[in-house]
Amino acid sequence: MLLTPKQASQWASKHLNKNVTPANITYLIQYGRIESVVDKGSTLIPVQSLENYYSLNHRKTRWKDELGDDLNWTLSFEKIKEAETTKHVHRLHPYKGKFIPQLVGYFLDAHTDNFKRDIYFRPGDIVLDPFCGSGTTLVQANELGMHAIGLDVSAFNAFISNAKVTTYNLTRLYEESQKITVSLKNFVATSKIVEFESKLAEMLVDFNNQYFPVSFKRQIRAGEIDQKEYGTQKEAEFLNIYHGLVSEYQIDIQMPIDSARFMKQWYLPSVRAEIDFVHSLIRKVKDPSIQNALMLILSRTIRSCRATTHADLGTLRKPMTTTYYCRKHGKICKPLFSILSWWERYCKDSVQRWVEFGKLKTDTRQHCLTGDSRTIDIFRMLKQVDPQSAEIAQKQRIKGIFTSPPYVGLINYHEQHAYAYDLFGFKRLDELEIGPLFRGKGREARESYIHGVAAVFKNCKRFLTDAYDVFIVANDKFNMYPTIAEIAGMHIVNQHKRPVLNRTEKNRESAYSETIFHLKERRS
Numbered sequence: 001m002l003l004t005p006k007q008a009s010q011w012a013s014k015h016l017n018k019n020v021t022p023a024n025i026t027y028l029i030q031y032g033r034i035e036s037v038v039d040k041g042s043t044l045i046p047v048q049s050l051e052n053y054y055s056l057n058h059r060k061t062r063w064k065d066e067l068g069d070d071l072n073w074t075l076s077f078e079k080i081k082e083a084e085t086t087k088h089v090h091r092l093h094p095y096k097g098k099f100i101p102q103l104v105g106y107f108l109d110a111h112t113d114n115f116k117r118d119i120y121f122r123p124g125d126i127v128l129d130p131f132c133g134s135g136t137t138l139v140q141a142n143e144l145g146m147h148a149i150g151l152d153v154s155a156f157n158a159f160i161s162n163a164k165v166t167t168y169n170l171t172r173l174y175e176e177s178q179k180i181t182v183s184l185k186n187f188v189a190t191s192k193i194v195e196f197e198s199k200l201a202e203m204l205v206d207f208n209n210q211y212f213p214v215s216f217k218r219q220i221r222a223g224e225i226d227q228k229e230y231g232t233q234k235e236a237e238f239l240n241i242y243h244g245l246v247s248e249y250q251i252d253i254q255m256p257i258d259s260a261r262f263m264k265q266w267y268l269p270s271v272r273a274e275i276d277f278v279h280s281l282i283r284k285v286k287d288p289s290i291q292n293a294l295m296l297i298l299s300r301t302i303r304s305c306r307a308t309t310h311a312d313l314g315t316l317r318k319p320m321t322t323t324y325y326c327r328k329h330g331k332i333c334k335p336l337f338s339i340l341s342w343w344e345r346y347c348k349d350s351v352q353r354w355v356e357f358g359k360l361k362t363d364t365r366q367h368c369l370t371g372d373s374r375t376i377d378i379f380r381m382l383k384q385v386d387p388q389s390a391e392i393a394q395k396q397r398i399k400g401i402f403t404s405p406p407y408v409g410l411i412n413y414h415e416q417h418a419y420a421y422d423l424f425g426f427k428r429l430d431e432l433e434i435g436p437l438f439r440g441k442g443r444e445a446r447e448s449y450i451h452g453v454a455a456v457f458k459n460c461k462r463f464l465t466d467a468y469d470v471f472i473v474a475n476d477k478f479n480m481y482p483t484i485a486e487i488a489g490m491h492i493v494n495q496h497k498r499p500v501l502n503r504t505e506k507n508r509e510s511a512y513s514e515t516i517f518h519l520k521e522r523r524s
Contacts, residue, residue, distance in 0.1 A: 001046070001047045002037065002044035002047075003044065003046075003047060004045075005025045005029075005043060008022075008045045008050055009022045009024065011050060012024075012025070012050060015054055016054060016079065017079065018081060025045065028053065029045070029214070030329075032217030032218055032220065032221050032330070034053050035049040036214065036215075036218070043214065062511065063499050066511040067497070067499070067511050067513045071497050071513060072497055072498050075103065075106065075496060076498060076499040076500075076501050077100065077103070077501075080100075084102070085100040085101065085102065087101065088353045088356040088357040088360070089139055089356075090139060092160070092163070092164055092296065092350055092354075093134065093160050093296060093299060093300045093303075094300070095133060095134035095160065095416075096416055097404070097406070097407070097411055098134050098136055099136060099404050099473050100136075101139065101140050103516070104137055104402055105143075105144065107120065108120070108121045108141065108144055108146065108402060109144045120471075121399055121469075122146075123145035123362075124147070124364075124396075125146050125147070125399035125400075126146070126147040126149065126397070126398045126399055127141045127147070127148045127398070127399065127400060127402055128148070128149050128151070128402075128403075128460060128463070129148065129150045129401065130150075130151045130401065130403055130456050130460050131151070131373065131403045131404060131456075132157060132161050132368045133157055133161070133404070134157060134164075135157075135160060135161025135164045135165065135368060137403065138161055138164070138165050138367075139164055139366075142165055142360075142364055142366055143361075143362065145364055146364060147364045147365050147389065147393070148366040149366075149368075149389070149398065150366070150367070150369065151368070151369050151371060151378070152368060152370060152371075152373075153370070153371065153373070153429050153432045154413050154414055154429070155370045155426040155428075156414075156417045156420050156421060156426050158368040158370040159292070159296070159420075160296065161368035162292075162368050163292050163293060163296045165366045166289055166292070167358070167361070168289055168290065168293055168354060169289075170358070172287065172290055176285055176294060177294060177297065177347040177351065178347075179281075180278055180281045180282065181343065181347060183281060184274065184278055184339075184343060185340065187274065187277050188338055191270065192249045192250065192251065193270050193337050193338050194338070195249065196249040196251055196337065199249075200245055200323075200334060201334075203241055204238075204323070204333075204334060207241070207332060208331040208332055211332075212234075212330055212331040216331075217330045231325030231327070232325065234325060235324055235332060238323050238332050239322060239323060242322055242334075243322075251337065252268075252269045252270065253268060253269075253322070254269070254321075255269070255307065255321060261422055262419050262421075262422040263275070263419060263422045263423055265319060266306045266308065266319055267305065267306065267307055268307050268321060268336070270337050271302075271305050271307070271336060271339055274339045274340070275298070275302055275305075278339070278343065282294045293354075295424060297343070297347055297350050298343070298423075299417075299419070299420045299423075299424075300346050301339050301342045301343045302419055302420075303419065304336075304342050305339050307320050307321060307335045308320050309326060309327075309333070310326050310328040310329060310333060311326065311327045311328040320335050321335060322335070365386065365389040365392065366389075367385065369381050369382060369385065373460065374455040374456050374459055375459060378393070378398075378460070379393055396465075397465045398460075398463050398464045398465065399464075399468065399469070400464065400468045401457075401460060401468070401469075401470040401471065401472075402471045403472060403473070404472070404473035404474065405434065405435070405453050405456070405474060406433070406434055406436070407435065407474070407475060408435040408441055408445060408446055408478065408480075409435060409439060409440045409441035409445055410437060411436070411437055412433070412436045412437045413436070414429070415430075434448075434449060434453060434456070435452070435453075441478075446480060450480050450483050450487070451487065453480075453484050454483075454484045454485075457490065457519075458487070458489065461488070461489065461521075467521075468520070468521065469518065469519075469520060470490065470517075470519040471516055471517070471518055472517045472519065473516050474514060474517065475514040476515055476517075481515075481517050485517070485519050486522075488519075489521065490519040490521060490522050491519065491520065491522040492519055493518050493519065493520050494518040495518070496516040496518070497514075497515050498513060498514060498515075498516065499511070499513050500512045500513060500514055
C-alpha cells in the first residue's frame with residue numbers, strides 16, 4: 001500500500017501515539033530514512049517502509065540486548081517531539097554535548113510524569129550546575145520555580161546561559177534588530193553578491209534536479225550508486241560553471257590558509273565584511289541587555305556561515321570556498337557568501353523564543369558565573385555580580401546539583417566557539433578545561449579527569465545544604481565515577497541508565513546510553 005505524505009503522517013501519528021507532521025515525513029524521505037516513489041508527479045510512501053522505520057518495539061528489544069536489561073526506557077523520552085526538546089530558548093544557540101530539558105525536569109520536578117517518585121527539589125530551592133554549558137539546568141529551574149546558579153570556565157558558555165534567562169524589553173530588541181537588518185540590506189546591495197548568489201542558486205537547482213533526483217539517496221542505500229565516485233564526478237562538472245560565475249561577477253573567494261585568526265580562516269571575504277559591519281552597529285546600541293541579545297543572535301548567525309561543508313559543521317576540517325558534493329544532502333551545495341538571510345531568520349526566531357519563554361518564566365533568579373569550579377568561591381563571586389541572588393543563596397544554601405561534566409577526551413569547549421572568542425574578545429581559559437579533546441583518553445588523561453571532576457564536587461560541597469542531592473549525567477565507559485564519588489566524599493545511592501535516541505544524523509541508529517548517577521554525602 002502506498003500513502004501520501006499526509007496519510008503517512010497520520011499513520012505514523014497513530015502508530016507512535018504522538019503528532020508526526022507531513023514535514024517530518026518529507027524530512028525522512030530527503031535523508032533516505034524511508035523509501036518513496038514518484039507516481040504522476042506525486043510522492044508516495046510504502047507502508048512497509050514506515051513500519052520498518054518506526055519499529056520502536058524492535059529497537060527497544062535490540063537496544064536492551066546490546067546495553068543490558070537495566071536500561072530505563074522511560075528516560076528515552078521517545079514520545080517527545082524535537083520541538084519540545086528544543087523548545088523556546090533551548091535552541092537559541094548551537095552547543096555540542098547538551099542534555100535535553102526533559103531530563104532535567106524529570107529529576108528536578110516530581111510532577112513531570114505519572115510515576116510516583118521521591119522529591120529532591122521543591123519550588124524556591126537553589127540548584128547548582130558547576131558545568132553549566134549552555135544553561136539547560138538554569139532555564140528548566142526557572143520554569144519550575146527554582147533559583148539556579150551555573151558555573152563554567154568558558155566565558156562564552158556563561159554568556160549563552162545568561163542571555164537565555166535574561167528578561168528583555170522585547171519590543172526594543174525587535175526594533176533594534178530591524179534597524180540593523182535594514183542597514184545590512186543596504187550594505188549588501190552595494191556589492192554584486194545578491195545577483196551572484198541568485199544566479200548560482202538557479203543553476204544549482206537545475207543541475208541537482210537533473211543529476212540528484214528524489215530517489216538518489218535510496219539508490220545509494222541500496223548500493224545501486226557509488227556515492228563517492230558519482231559525487232566526485234558531478235562536483236567536478238559543476239565547478240566549471242561555478243568558476244565561470246565567480247569570474248563574471250568578480251567575487252573574491254581568496255582566504256588565507258595560515259591565518260592565526262579564526263575569522264579570517266573560516267569566512268569568505270564578503271561574509272567577514274558583513275559580520276564586521278553588523279558587529280559595529282551592535283556595539284553602538286546603548287542598552288547593555290539588548291546589546292547582549294543581539295550579540296547572541298550574531299554569534300548564532302556566524303556559526304551557520306562558516307566556509308565549510310554541511311557535513312563538517314560540527315567538526316571543521318578545511319575551509320570550503322567552492323561548490324562541492326554534499327554527503328549530508330546528497331547533491332551539490334555551495335558555501336555562503338552573505339549572512340543576510342541567516343541574520344534575518346535568527347532575529348525573528350530568537351525574539352519569538354524569548355517571547356515563548358517569557359510566558360513560562362517564574363519570579364526566580366538564575367545566573368552563570370565564569371570561573372574554575374574547582375576553586376571558585378560561589379557566594380563571594382555571586383555577590384559581586386548579582387547581590388540579590390547571593391543574599392538568597394547565603395540564607396538558604398544550595399539544595400543540590402544537576403549537571404553533566406564534559407566527557408573525557410571528547411570536546412574542546414573553547415574551540416567549538418572559537419569564532420565568538422575571536423570576534424567578541426572573550427578571554428580564553430583552555431588550560432583550565434577538564435577532560436578536553438586535545439588531552440586524549442589515555443590513562444594519564446583519565447587520572448587527571450577523575451581528580452578534576454572530584455575537585456569540583458569537593459569545592460561545591462562547601463555551599464550545599466547538609467542533606468544535598470547530586471545528579472550527574474555521564475557516559476561512564478571507563479568506570480570513573482565510583483572513584484570520583486569516593487574522592488569527593490560522596491557515595492552513589494542510585495543509577496539510572498537511559499537510552500539516548502537520535503544523537504546525530506550520522507549515528508542515530510547505534511545503541512548508546514548514558515547514566516544519571518545520584519550521589520549523597522558519605523557518612524563515616
